[in-house]
Amino acid sequence: MTEPVVELREATITQEARAVLEGVSFELDKGEFAYLVGRTGSGKSSLLKTLYADLPLGAGSGAVAGFALGRLPQGKVPYLRRRLGIVFQDFQLLGDRTVADNLHFVLNATGWRGKAKRQQRVQEVLTQVGLSNVGNRLPHRLSGGEQQRVVIARALLNEPLVLLADEPTGNLDPEVATEIMELFREINHAGTAILMATHNFQLLDKYPHRVLTCRDGQLLDSAAR
Numbered sequence: 001m002t003e004p005v006v007e008l009r010e011a012t013i014t015q016e017a018r019a020v021l022e023g024v025s026f027e028l029d030k031g032e033f034a035y036l037v038g039r040t041g042s043g044k045s046s047l048l049k050t051l052y053a054d055l056p057l058g059a060g061s062g063a064v065a066g067f068a069l070g071r072l073p074q075g076k077v078p079y080l081r082r083r084l085g086i087v088f089q090d091f092q093l094l095g096d097r098t099v100a101d102n103l104h105f106v107l108n109a110t111g112w113r114g115k116a117k118r119q120q121r122v123q124e125v126l127t128q129v130g131l132s133n134v135g136n137r138l139p140h141r142l143s144g145g146e147q148q149r150v151v152i153a154r155a156l157l158n159e160p161l162v163l164l165a166d167e168p169t170g171n172l173d174p175e176v177a178t179e180i181m182e183l184f185r186e187i188n189h190a191g192t193a194i195l196m197a198t199h200n201f202q203l204l205d206k207y208p209h210r211v212l213t214c215r216d217g218q219l220l221d222s223a224a225r
């Protein structure tokens with residue numbers, strides 16, 4: 001039986017009260033991988049923002065990780081975000097804190113009690129992304145690819161059901177982009193669903209998955225029957 005972790009039904013995606021996408025219906029199942037593509041300005045980021053409740057759902061209904069989007073009170077948004085991993089193109093790490101402190105910051109903010117437990121979790125996620133030895137470094141002392149791995153480690157801290165990635169390889173050279181995709185593949189095989197917005201069609205060829213396309217105000221689905 002399928003188990004959707006993301007579900008939109010006849011949803012309208014809006015920016016400043018203007019509809020960007022209308023009639024959006026799709027499900028992403030537990031452990032599935034899908035790309036989100038479309039020209040610049042076609043609505044990819046807006047769709048992802050709606051899924052992590054940064055933009056309100058204009059019309060229709062939706063649920064992410066068991067949270068109904070349409071009637072999600074502001075106070076519940078952090079609980080939704082705890083079940084999600086979010087990865088952006090620009091790394092958005094705190095530049096004045098070490099890698100480990102960037103991760104501890106999230107654990108503290110999401111209610112992790114016990115220093116030893118937090119330290120263990122930080123080490124686990126850094127090891128998972130292949131960076132077990134960089135905890136004491138400041139982010140700017142790492143390469144772009146390494147910084148993106150730290151961002152992915154941060155996204156994994158709370159064992160998300162789904163990872164939402166907005167152009168995660170946009171600032172990286174092709175070789176490093178491939179390494180990040182390999183990491184996503186491992187994360188996905190371990191059971192986390194991934195929805196990844198990208199302009200990188202080489203990655204789509206190399207790692208084929210379902211493709212959702214934003215076009216002319218609609219969402220087209222390569223898996224639609």
Ligand SMILES: Nc1ncnc2c1ncn2[C@@H]1O[C@H](COP(=O)(O)OP(=O)(O)OP(=O)(O)O)[C@@H](O)[C@H]1O
Nearest residue numbers: 015016020038039040041042043044045046047214
């Ligand atoms: N903060 C904002 N306020 C108002 N309109 C916005 C805002 N951000 C985006 N838009 C508009 O919403 C539409 C969809 O933009 P969005 O950023 O979702 O597209 P995108 O497909 O992610 O583009 P890109 O590939 O360039 O990242 C565009 O018309 C854009 O101008």
